[in-house]
Amino acid sequence: MTLPIRRLPDKLTIDEFCADLAISRSTFYDWRKKGTAPRCIRIPNGALRIRRADYENWLTDREERA
Structure with a gap:
């Protein structure tokens, strides 16, 4: 029996x-005010979402080189 693959949402809430x-x-x-987030x-109800790809790229840009 194979377990179903759980797909991560492609957008994160601010809380996530x-x-x-x-x-x-x-x-x-x-960070958002400083332009570093x-x-x-912004979705129609005014809430913010972050694309998972943008989050991953943002993290990569902050990696320190050893």
């Missing part, structure tokens, strides 16, 4: 983003 990085929402909004999408 913050939980993944173990940061507060205020830190996220500080990943690109966001």
Whole structure:
């Protein structure tokens, strides 16, 4: 029996983003104000979403070289 592959959502909520990085929402909004947060999408209800690809690219851009 094969288990179904669980697909990750292609967009993250701000809470999911913050939980993944173990940061507060205020830190996220500080980064956003400074222009250092990943690109966001504003959906019709006003909430923000972050494309998983943008998040991954944002993380890669912050990697330190050894």
